[in-house]
Amino acid sequence: MKFKPVILIKFICLNLLINTYAYADYECFIEPSKSTEVGTPTEGILETVYVDKGDVVKRGQVIAELKSDVEQATVSLAKSRSEMRAAKKSSEIRIYFAKKNYERLKDLHEKKFVSHIELDEVETEKKLAELNKKEIEENIKIAKLELNRAKEILNMKKIRSPLAGIVVERFSNAGEYVREKPILELAQINPLYVEVILPTSMLGQIKKDTTATVFPEYPKNKSFEATVKLVDSIIDAASGTFGVRLVLENPNNNINAGLKCNVKFN
DSSP states (O other): OOOOHHHHHHHHHHHHHHHHHHHOEEEEEEEEEEEEEEOOSSOEEEEEEOOOTTOEEOTTOEEEEEOOHHHHHHHHHHHHHHHOHHHHHHHHHHHHHHHHHHHHHHHHHHTTSSOHHHHHHHHHHHHHHHHHHHHHHHHHHHHHHHHHHHHHHHHTTEEEOSSSEEEEEEOOOTTOEESSOOOEEEEEEEEEEEEEEEEGGGTTTOOTTOEEEEEESSSTTOOEEEEEEEEOSSOBTTTTEEEEEEEEOOTTOOSOTTOEEEEEEO
16 A cells, blocks of 8 residues: 555654654753741740751751740649649548548447537548549649640740751851741752643643653753653643643752753653
8 A cells, every 4th residue: 555645744744743742852940849938936036056058857857946944944833733742642641531530430420429410520521521632633634734735835945847858048046036037948859849841732742640751950961750740731822831740759869959951751
């Protein structure tokens, strides 16, 4: 079967066009997957900043701390109140002797040796001793709640990293008064995001979970595999383009954020 020359030329051009789009490199940009400025939920004087620009931090790591002498003293006081050992011991002894005295007089009352009034008085003492114990137990519960609250306030003086990443910038130093002011800027660089702008001719060819090869400007002559996470649903009519975001794993932090790159979709 022979193709007409015109049809053959169209067929060749179509294949070249498809291959051009499939294997073309597109410019891209590598950026952190998360970036945040870390402040403090409470105002105060910075006592220590444990990290500096370029340091690697773990999620939950204490990266700065405010002065907390008053809060530490409040915790110690609340802890002492929550124990109330002497009051507990005193109430137990009082109940023990009140019960013992009541049982003794009850036996004597049954033998007609003491009056009903005397027995009532002893029984009242027993009930008062039991109520006193309950009151102490309730006070201990309240004191424990106050201790938890004091610990939470003390804990707020410690600023922890909300993510695993690196310190991008340090804004404050020890001795400064901080209030509604960021102390550090952090960035998560594992994974990284690769942002690329594609022509509308690529619509429908790039879908979520499509793989691609990324060639960063550094390290040179190295490539890395990435996966499409997001394809823009809105097209920029002025430029005839749409955006695509890829996820690039970076477990050893070998790839720097902020680099330019090229991407080739597989």
